[in-house]
Amino acid sequence: MAANLVSYFLFLLLFISNSRLLVRSTHIRCTATERRALTVLRQGLTDPSGRLTSWFGEDCCTWKGIECHNRTGRVTKLDLRNPYHIFNGDRTAYKSSCLGGKINQSLLQLEYLTYLDLSLNDFEGLEIPRFFGELNHLFYLNLSFASFSGEIPTSLGNLSKLEYLDLYADSFSSTGSWELRSQSLEWLTTLSSLKHLNLGFAKLNGVAEHWLHMLNMLPALVDLRLHWCELQGLPLTLPSINFTSLSVLDLSENSFNSLFPKWLFNLTGLTELYLTWDFFTGSIPADFANLKTLRVLDLSDNLNLEGQIPGFFANLSKLEFLDLSANNFHGDIYEFFNGFSSSTNNKLESLDLSSNSLIGELPDSLGSVKHLQHLDLSSNSFWGSIPSSIGRLSQLRKLDLSYNMMNGTIPESLGQLSRLVDMNLVANSWNGMLKEAHFMNLGKLEHVRLTTEPTRSLAIGVSDRWSPPFKLKTIQLENCMIGPLFPLWLQVQNQLTSVNLRNVGISDTIPGEWFSQVSDQVTYLVLSQNRIRGELPHQLSYPNLNVIDLSYNNFDGPFPSWSTNATDVLLQENSFSGPIPENIGALMPRLQKLYASRNHLSGRIPSSMCDIEGLNIVSLRNNMLSGQLPNCWHRSHVLWGIDISNNSLTGNIPSSFGFLSSLSVLLLSNNNLDGEIPPSLRNCSGLTSVDLGGNKISGTLPLWVQNLSSLFMLRLGSNLFSGNIPDAFCRLQNVHIFDLSGNKISGPIPTCIGNLAALVNGKGSEVFEGLIKVVTRGRDPEYSSVEANVNSIDLSGNQLSGEIPDEMTNLLALRILNLSHNHLSGAIPTSLASLAALIRLNLSYNNFSGSIPFIPKFNDSSIYEGNPLLCGTPLPTKCQLPI
Numbered sequence: 103m104a105a106n107l108v109s110y111f112l113f114l115l116l117f118i119s120n121s122r123l124l125v126r127s128t129h130i131r132c133t134a135t136e137r138r139a140l141t142v143l144r145q146g147l148t149d150p151s152g153r154l155t156s157w158f159g160e161d162c163c164t165w166k167g168i169e170c171h172n173r174t175g176r177v178t179k180l181d182l183r184n185p186y187h188i189f190n191g192d193r194t195a196y197k198s199s200c201l202g203g204k205i206n207q208s209l210l211q212l213e214y215l216t217y218l219d220l221s222l223n224d225f226e227g228l229e230i231p232r233f234f235g236e237l238n239h240l241f242y243l244n245l246s247f248a249s250f251s252g253e254i255p256t257s258l259g260n261l262s263k264l265e266y267l268d269l270y271a272d273s274f275s276s277t278g279s280w281e282l283r284s285q286s287l288e289w290l291t292t293l294s295s296l297k298h299l300n301l302g303f304a305k306l307n308g309v310a311e312h313w314l315h316m317l318n319m320l321p322a323l324v325d326l327r328l329h330w331c332e333l334q335g336l337p338l339t340l341p342s343i344n345f346t347s348l349s350v351l352d353l354s355e356n357s358f359n360s361l362f363p364k365w366l367f368n369l370t371g372l373t374e375l376y377l378t379w380d381f382f383t384g385s386i387p388a389d390f391a392n393l394k395t396l397r398v399l400d401l402s403d404n405l406n407l408e409g410q411i412p413g414f415f416a417n418l419s420k421l422e423f424l425d426l427s428a429n430n431f432h433g434d435i436y437e438f439f440n441g442f443s444s445s446t447n448n449k450l451e452s453l454d455l456s457s458n459s460l461i462g463e464l465p466d467s468l469g470s471v472k473h474l475q476h477l478d479l480s481s482n483s484f485w486g487s488i489p490s491s492i493g494r495l496s497q498l499r500k501l502d503l504s505y506n507m508m509n510g511t512i513p514e515s516l517g518q519l520s521r522l523v524d525m526n527l528v529a530n531s532w533n534g535m536l537k538e539a540h541f542m543n544l545g546k547l548e549h550v551r552l553t554t555e556p557t558r559s560l561a562i563g564v565s566d567r568w569s570p571p572f573k574l575k576t577i578q579l580e581n582c583m584i585g586p587l588f589p590l591w592l593q594v595q596n597q598l599t600s601v602n603l604r605n606v607g608i609s610d611t612i613p614g615e616w617f618s619q620v621s622d623q624v625t626y627l628v629l630s631q632n633r634i635r636g637e638l639p640h641q642l643s644y645p646n647l648n649v650i651d652l653s654y655n656n657f658d659g660p661f662p663s664w665s666t667n668a669t670d671v672l673l674q675e676n677s678f679s680g681p682i683p684e685n686i687g688a689l690m691p692r693l694q695k696l697y698a699s700r701n702h703l704s705g706r707i708p709s710s711m712c713d714i715e716g717l718n719i720v721s722l723r724n725n726m727l728s729g730q731l732p733n734c735w736h737r738s739h740v741l742w743g744i745d746i747s748n749n750s751l752t753g754n755i756p757s758s759f760g761f762l763s764s765l766s767v768l769l770l771s772n773n774n775l776d777g778e779i780p781p782s783l784r785n786c787s788g789l790t791s792v793d794l795g796g797n798k799i800s801g802t803l804p805l806w807v808q809n810l811s812s813l814f815m816l817r818l819g820s821n822l823f824s825g826n827i828p829d830a831f832c833r834l835q836n837v838h839i840f841d842l843s844g845n846k847i848s849g850p851i852p853t854c855i856g857n858l859a860a861l862v863n864g865k866g867s868e869v870f871e872g873l874i875k876v877v878t879r880g881r882d883p884e885y886s887s888v889e890a891n892v893n894s895i896d897l898s899g900n901q902l903s904g905e906i907p908d909e910m911t912n913l914l915a916l917r918i919l920n921l922s923h924n925h926l927s928g929a930i931p932t933s934l935a936s937l938a939a940l941i942r943l944n945l946s947y948n949n950f951s952g953s954i955p956f957i958p959k960f961n962d963s964s965i966y967e968g969n970p971l972l973c974g975t976p977l978p979t980k981c982q983l984p985i
């Protein structure tokens with residue numbers, strides 16, 4: 103018996119060790135049931151890129167994404183996460199790697215499944231299957247970024263072993279925008295093992311205000327993320343705190359609009375706290391100092407946070423990341439930084455105080471925050487100099503002081519920041535001289551942005567042979583003197599992709615070698631407002647150049663057309679000459695804005711321009727262009743600004759302009775255009791500014807202008823128009839500049855002229871002036887003639903007869919009125935005196951009669967001369983006293 107027992111045990115031992123051996127040598131195969139279950143699951147799924155092609159053969163444990171228990175061979179893990187991420191990398195690869203379709207209930211046959219990850223797929227709005235609640239061994243469930251939608255099944259509350267639940271809703275799927283919802287969080291209260299919960303973007307706006315109490319019942323919770331859940335209220339108090347293990351809390355973008363709740367400060371284990379965009383009111387409570395383990399504190403975009411930034415942040419000795427940007431903090435930051443100078447073991451690595459209303463000088467104690475890698479103080483109102491203690495921030499990689507009122511100097515110690523990669527100091531009012539020492543150890547510097555006001559004096563004064571330690575990718579230096587020669591330190595920068603050297607005092611020629619070195623990679627090139635001369639190297643092509651601004655220099659030679667990817671080409675005020683290339687449409691197919699005014703361009707405007715569908719603005723004023731305008735425009739064009747004034751264009755205004763429904767600004771003055779205005783222009787109902795003055799355009803004034811309800815400026819002066827001023831013109835509700843001077847227009851001034859609403863109330867000209875400015879680039883004197891003529895009527899030099907209608911005195915906003923050189927008669931209405939805004943008046947050379955009304959501001963005789971029947975001051979002719 104005993105022997106039997108012994109041999110039985112021996113047998114058992116042998117059996118067990120054998121079967122173990124078996125496991126090691128042959129791999130246990132998965133059970134047939136589970137293999138079938140997986141095959142059925144696969145049949146329900148769509149798999150465009152064939153990620154599941156390995157799912158065949160006997161041993162399902164070797165299939166991709168499957169893991170089995172190493173002894174029992176039961177499937178424990180199903181990881182079908184898309185290997186490509188939706189937000190980075192290859193979008194097409196991501197899309198084709200998405201699994202979709204249906205999830206078959208056969209999944210339930212994987213009885214020992216502990217891990218299920220379906221994230222980053224696209225189930226196109228499928229509801230989360232209710233039966234997931236029966237996978238009761240699950241400790242990990244990840245359905246994030248998978249386009250599930252609808253009510254979250256409460257059956258998930260049965261997964262009592264669940265530790266990780268991630269339902270972060272991908273609302274940016276390629277197939278639509280799906281969202282998950284939950285009416286109540288009651289189902290969560292039974293998940294007593296839950297450590298990580300992410301319900302980001304799930305709609306929880308229906309849950310009652312005690313939602314937090316539900317979560318407070320989860321004693322194991324470590325990481326809680328409820329970003330953008332439309333949660334309504336945040337309770338200010340809790341009777342007791344159960345989720346004391348909480349380490350990460352993300353309640354950002356819920357717009358709670360309340361005070362900071364007190365219980366927050368009992369979560370003394372918090373390491374990361376995100377409260378962005380939640381509108382907490384008042385200043386930041388000092389209770390934050392309790393949260394000693396905090397590493398990340400993000401209170402950005404709270405808008406209601408105000409007051410001075412308190413000093414106790416330095417007590418948060420573990421804090422690494424602090425973002426208080428986009429709030430209403432004001433006052434100085436002395437107290438804030440002084441805290442850090444007494445707390446020498448602070449760990450702060452990233453500090454963002456941008457977009458507040460902070461003022462004052464930057465304190466010396468800035469240098470005490472010695473682990474800082476990222477410092478952003480932009481968009482405040484700091485002034486003064488950068489303290490030299492900045493040189494102690496030896497870890498600093500990114501420094502942003504842009505958009506402040508810094509009116510002092512930049513210290514040499516900046517040159518000690520050997521890890522600095524990105525320095526942005528634009529939009530300040532810097533002063534002083536930058537020397538070699540300022541850049542001494544900046545070997546990692548890649549991006550430099552430094553601009554000052556044109557009135558300030560900031561210069562880079564380094565020796566001619568200085569060889570800088572950096573290779574820049576971005577350089578932006580505006581109003582900062584580096585000329586007159588192209589400095590050598592710049593010519594050795596051959597990694598540049600973005601160059602902006604506006605107004606830096608260079609009067610050299612372009613160094614050809616440098617230009618050819620950067621030609622491949624540069625995308626943005628601004629050299630405007632220098633005195634750079636000579637021709638551009640033509641043999642080069644700049645395949646990636648998008649924006650090229652050479653305006654206001656002394657460049658000459660032919661029109662530069664060597665960039666096939668150019669969208670914005672600015673050449674105005676140079677001496678480029680010769681024709682615009684006939685094939686510009688093929689050379690620059692992506693062109694959107696072409697500015698080339700004030701050059702010596704000649705020849706005709708090529709009709710291949712019509713091949714450039716994205717063209718927005720063509721500004722060619724003051725050249726010597728001739729011939730007819732191309733007449734090949736069509737509906738798909740988006741052209742909205744044309745300025746080809748002061749050239750020698752001939753022929754008619756193209757009728758195909760009528761297809762440009764986006765056309766807003768059309769300036770063709772001072773050419774030799776003739777014929778009538780094409781009636782098709784009535785379709786350009788978005789026209790705001792039209793200047794056809796100084797041509798030979800004839801015919802009667804078109805009635806259809808009344809359709810152009812946005813018209814702000816109408817200039818038809820110095821042409822051959824004839825006939826009457828039609829009443830239709832009085833319907834131009836928005837017209838502020840109205841010029842029909844120097845034509846052959848006859849008949850009376852219509853009495854309805856008092857209906858020109860914009861000249862009655864004077865409102866709303868800025869937007870339209872702005873549009874003209876965009877097309878003419880503002881600096882041109884032509885633009886100032888617009889600005890100076892807002893609220894004017896010029897009917898001079900015609901054959902108008904009759905009296906000045908009384909209704910004219912409705913035009914209370916009228917500033918300039920010129921009726922000279924007509925055949926107007928009758929008395930000058932005394933009521934003109936009531937036009938308070940009127941500053942210039944000309945009634946000379948008409949047939950007015952009687953005594954001149956007394957209007958003190960119009961006491962210059964030239965206003966009235968050439969009217970033989972007028973008398974009284976300021977004319978020398980005395981009126982006969984009535985008897």
Ligand SMILES: *[C@@H]1O[C@H](CO)[C@@H](O)[C@H](O)[C@H]1NC(C)=O
Pocket residue numbers: 172173
């Ligand atoms: C089997 O899995 C357990 C736990 O998952 C592990 O500790 C053990 O080393 C594994 N055994 C083998 C032979 O891989």
Ligand SMILES: *[C@@H]1O[C@H](CO)[C@@H](O)[C@H](O)[C@H]1NC(C)=O
Pocket residue numbers: 142145146204205206207208
């Ligand atoms: C699951 O698969 C079985 C077998 O292919 C099929 O009959 C059933 O309709 C599927 N269920 C769902 C919900 O697709």
Ligand SMILES: *[C@@H]1O[C@H](CO)[C@@H](O)[C@H](O)[C@H]1NC(C)=O
Pocket residue numbers: 183221222244245246247266267268298
């Ligand atoms: C869930 O999956 C997403 C995307 O694959 C991942 O970023 C996230 O960290 C996962 N969640 C958890 C809790 O592991």
Ligand SMILES: *[C@@H]1O[C@H](CO)[C@@H](O)[C@H](O)[C@H]1NC(C)=O
Pocket residue numbers: 235256257258259260
């Ligand atoms: C949870 O499981 C129990 C028992 O298995 C079941 O009766 C109940 O319906 C389940 N609850 C949900 C919400 O599915």
Ligand SMILES: *[C@@H]1O[C@H](CO)[C@@H](O)[C@H](O)[C@H]1NC(C)=O
Pocket residue numbers: 315318319321341342343344
């Ligand atoms: C905290 O947990 C205890 C025990 O788990 C429970 O009785 C109590 O209701 C919980 N408190 C809150 C506020 O949820």
Ligand SMILES: *[C@@H]1O[C@H](CO)[C@@H](O)[C@H](O)[C@H]1NC(C)=O
Pocket residue numbers: 340341342343365367368
């Ligand atoms: C928070 O902590 C304070 C003392 O540190 C204690 O008096 C208070 O009761 C705690 N609040 C909760 C809700 O636990």
Ligand SMILES: *[C@@H]1O[C@H](CO)[C@@H](O)[C@H](O)[C@H]1NC(C)=O
Pocket residue numbers: 388389391392414417
């Ligand atoms: C911060 O620490 C200092 C020095 O340890 C202490 O005097 C001060 O009260 C603390 N501030 C807060 C708000 O806890």
Ligand SMILES: *[C@@H]1O[C@H](CO)[C@@H](O)[C@H](O)[C@H]1NC(C)=O
Pocket residue numbers: 485486509510
């Ligand atoms: C800088 O600006 C501040 C605040 O406007 C002003 O008080 C100070 O005098 C200015 N300093 C210099 C050098 O212009």
Ligand SMILES: *[C@@H]1O[C@H](CO)[C@@H](O)[C@H](O)[C@H]1NC(C)=O
Pocket residue numbers: 645646666667
């Ligand atoms: C235009 O730029 C794109 C990327 O912005 C680039 O892929 C393309 O090659 C460029 N075109 C040419 C003609 O070089």
Ligand SMILES: *[C@@H]1O[C@H](CO)[C@@H](O)[C@H](O)[C@H]1NC(C)=O
Pocket residue numbers: 724725726748772
């Ligand atoms: C027209 O252009 C010529 C040179 O092209 C220039 O001299 C003249 O001033 C311009 N006229 C106006 C009104 O801008």
